[in-house]
Amino acid sequence: MSTALALLRRVEMYTAIALLALIVAVVLAGTIGRYGGYPVIWSDEVAQALFIWLAMLAADLTLQRSGHFRISILADMLPDTPRFLLTLAIKLIIAVMLVMLVYYGTVLAKVFHPRPLPMTGVPSSFAGAALPVAYGLMLITAIEQIVDHCRNKGAIEPAALDVM
DSSP: OHHHHHHHHHHHHHHHHHHHHHHHHHHHHHHHHHHHTOOOTTHHHHHHHHHHHHHHHHHHHHHHTTOSOOOOHHHHHSOHHHHHHHHHHHHHHHHHHHHHHHHHHHHHHHHHTTSBOTTTOOBTHHHHTHHHHHHHHHHHHHHHHHHHHHHTTTOOOHHHHOOO
């Protein structure tokens, strides 16, 4: 199981890197084309769709490192057991919310499907599919963090201390 999870994480990271490189290439091609008198009319549209995917993958990569902003001053004042339970409750609430977001993201992608992107003709669901996919990846991350939290009895992970 951990091998499959490590492979998933690696694929996710390399996909995000490839998306960033692709976005830069598409925007650069559009810019050069525009200044050269041969505009690439679809470049902005493709870059925007790819950026949605990149932003959503980056949200999960940040969640994996516990890098999302949080204010923990009050939680840090609690004794160990209440702090463990509070953190567990927060992680469970996040997991439940992500289940709902996967569902509603799927519904939204289905609503987007019949409407094509104007320049490329690609269904809008291509960009909309980033939501349920990324929320699903974030749900996997949340479940992994809940299991780790329970196994380690709430010990602070080193990755959580290395936030921006």
